Amino acid sequence: xxxxxxxxxxxxxxxxxxxxxxxxxxxxxxxxxxxxxxxxxxxxxxxxxxxxxxxxxxxxxxxxxxxxxxxxxxxxxxxxxxxxxxxxxxxxxxxxxxxxxxxxxxxxxxxxxxxxxxxxxxxxxxxxxxxxxxxxxxxxxxxxxxxxxxxxxxxxxxxxxxxxxxxxxxxxxxxxxxxxxxxxxxxxxxxxxxxxxxxxxxxxxxxxxxxxxxxxxxxxxxxxxxxxxxxxxxxxxxxxxxxxxxxxxxxxxxxxxxxxxxxxxxxxxxxxxxxxxxxxxxxxxxxxxxxxxxxxxxxxxxxxxxxxxxxxxxxxxxxxxxxxxxxxxxxxxxxxxxxxxxxxxxxxxxxxxxxxxxxxxxxxxxxxxxxxxxxxxxxxxxxxxxxxxxxxx
Numbered sequence: 595x596x597x598x599x600x601x602x603x604x605x606x607x608x609x610x611x612x613x614x615x616x617x618x619x620x621x622x623x624x625x626x627x628x629x630x631x632x633x634x635x636x637x638x639x640x641x642x643x644x645x646x647x648x649x650x651x652x653x654x655x656x657x658x659x660x661x662x663x664x665x666x667x668x669x670x671x672x673x674x675x676x677x678x679x680x681x682x683x684x685x686x687x688x689x690x691x692x693x694x695x696x697x698x699x700x701x702x703x704x705x706x707x708x709x710x711x712x713x714x715x716x717x718x719x720x721x722x723x724x725x726x727x728x729x730x731x732x733x734x735x736x737x738x739x740x741x742x743x744x745x746x747x748x749x750x751x752x753x754x755x756x757x758x759x760x761x762x763x764x765x766x767x768x769x770x771x772x773x774x775x776x777x778x779x780x781x782x783x784x785x786x787x788x789x790x791x792x793x794x795x796x797x798x799x800x801x802x803x804x805x806x807x808x809x810x811x812x813x814x815x816x817x818x819x820x821x822x823x824x825x826x827x828x829x830x831x832x833x834x835x836x837x838x839x840x841x842x843x844x845x846x847x848x849x850x851x852x853x854x855x856x857x858x859x860x861x862x863x864x865x866x867x868x869x870x871x872x873x874x875x876x877x878x879x880x881x882x883x884x885x886x887x888x889x890x891x892x893x894x895x896x897x898x899x900x901x902x903x904x905x906x907x908x909x910x911x912x913x914x915x916x917x918x919x920x921x922x923x924x925x926x927x928x929x930x931x932x933x934x935x936x937x938x939x940x941x942x943x944x945x946x947x948x949x950x951x952x953x954x955x956x957x958x959x960x961x962x963x964x965x966x967x968x969x970x971x972x973x974x975x976x977x978x979x980x981x982x983x984x985x986x987x
Contacts, residue, residue: 660721663689664699665706672704674730679709690717690751702726702761709737710744715751722755723748725762733767799824800842803832812836821846822872827857827886834863840870844901846877847891849911851884851924862891869896869936875904878929879911882949883920889927898936904964905931907957907974909949923949932960943967943984946974959985 663685666672670681689698696719700706705728713723731745732738738745745766748754800816803809805828815838816822822839824846825832839845845864850857857880869875876893898904909923926948943964948954953973960979971986978985 660695660697661692662697662699663692664701666701670704670706672701672706672727674705674707674728676707677709677732678706679711682706682708682711686713690715690720692718692720694719696720697722697724700725700727700729700762702759704728705730705765707732708746710741710746712744712747712749713751714747714749717751717754720751720754722757724757724759725764726757726759727761728763728765730765731767800839802826803829805829807831809833810835814838816842818842822869824848825859825862826850827855827859829859829862831861832863833865835866837864837867838870839867840872842872844869844872844874844877844903845893846874846879847888848877848879849913850880850888851886852881854883854885854920854922857884857886857888857924859888860890864893865895867896868899869901870899871901872898873902874906875901875936876931876934877903877906877908878926879906879908880924880926881911882909882917883922884924885922887925887927889925889929891929892932893934894930894932896934896936898934898938898964900937900939902938902940903942903945904936904938904967905934905944905962906947907954908945908947909952909954909973910947921951923952925952926954926957928956929954930958930960931962932958934961935963937965938967941967942970944969944971944986946971946976946986948973 665678665682665685668681668685668688670678670685672678686698689696690713696717698720707730709732729746746764748756798819800818800820800822801811801814802821802824804826807828807830809829809831810833811823812834813836817840819841820843822837822842822845823834826848827850834845837845845867847859847862848857850859864876875898876896878888878891880888893905907926907929909926910917943966944959944962946954946957947970950973953975955975957974957976958979959976959982962982964984967984969984969986974986976986
C-alpha cells in the first residue's frame with residue numbers, strides 16, 4: 595500500500611489497484627507479516643461498477659434532503675489507533691438498507707484505522723460516500739489474512755458518488771510494503787489527488803482502471819512512481835480532464851494483450867492535462883501475441899514540460915528479458931492527438947512502433963508542437979492536420 599496524503603477533489607474517480615508481491619520470508623508474525631511471510635494484493639480501493647456512471651465529487655456540504663448515516667454513530671473512534679472496521683461495516687449496512695436518499699459519512703478531523711473492508715450493494719437509495727476524514731490502512735499484514743488481495747472494496751452499488759470534500763484522505767501507509775516487497779517491480783498502488791509527491795515509490799500507479807465503464811476523472815493532481823493513470827482491458831467511456839501529472843510515467847493505455855490474451859479498450863478521452871518531468875507522456879502499449887482492439891481514443895489540450903517520450907504507441911511492448919516475435923497483435927485504431935505542445939527530453943518526441951501485420955490505423959496528429967525531438971514512425975497510417983512538429987518521415 596502507499597502512503598498518500600492525498601486530497602480527493604471534483605469528479606474524483608478512484609480505482610485503487612494494488613498488486614503486492616511476496617514479501618520477506620518469515621515464519622513468525624512480527625506485526626508486519628503473515629506466518630507464511632507473504633502478502634499478495636491487487637487492490638487498495640477497488641470499485642466495481644459495470645453499468646452505471648461512477649462519479650466522485652468534491653464538496654463539504656451536507657444535503658438537507660438526504661438522511662445521513664455517520665460512522666461515529668456506530669462506535670467509530672477515529673483516533674488512528676483503535677480498529678474501526680466493524681463500526682464502518684455496521685454503518686454501511688444501515689445506510690445501504692435505509693429507504694430514501696442517504697449519505698454515508700466519514701466525519702472530518704479524525705483518522706479511522708481500517709482492515710480489509712467491503713462495502714457491498716445493492717443498496718436502496720444510497721447516494722454519497724462522504725470521506726471527509728482520513729481512512730488509514732492497518733500496517734499489520736496479519737490483519738489481511740482473510741483477504742490478501744484487497745483493502746477497501748466498493749461493489750455492486752449503482753449511481754454512487756464518492757465525495758472527498760476539501761480534506762478527505764486515503765492513507766495506504768505504503769512505506770512498510772515497499773520496504774518488505776521482494777518484487778517491487780510488480781507493486782501497484784492507485785491513489786487520486788495527491789499533493790505530496792511520491793516519485794520514488796516503486797511501481798505505484800496513480801489511478802488504475804480495468805473492466806470498468808462510464809468513468810469520469812476530473813481535477814486530479816497525481817505524483818507517483820509509475821503511471822499517473824493506467825487504463826487496461828475492459829475499460830470503456832473513460833473521461834479524464836484537468837489532470838496534473840508528475841512525477842510519474844504519464845498516462846498509459848495498457849499494457850494490453852499480455853500472455854496472448856484478448857483486450858478491448860474504447861472511448862477514452864483525455865481533455866486537458868499538464869505533464870511535468872514524467873518518464874512518458876501519453877502512451878498506448880500492447881504485447882505481441884495479443885488480440886482485440888484499442889480504438890476511439892483522444893488525447894487533446896495537453897501541455898508537456900520536460901517529458902521523456904511524449905507520444906508513444908508501442909505494439910511491441912516487452913517488460914521481460916526476452917519476448918518472442920509473434921504475428922498477432924491488439925489492433926490500434928482511430929487515435930487523435932490534438933492541441934498538444936511542450937518539450938521532450940529524449941531524442942524521439944513521437945514514436946509509433948506498430949505491428950507489421952496489424953498496423954496502427956487512422957492516427958491523427960492535429961496542432962501538435964513538441965520541441966527537442968524527432969518522430970519515429972513504423973507501420974502506421976498517420977494524417978497530419980494543422981501545424982505538426984515533429985512530423986513522421
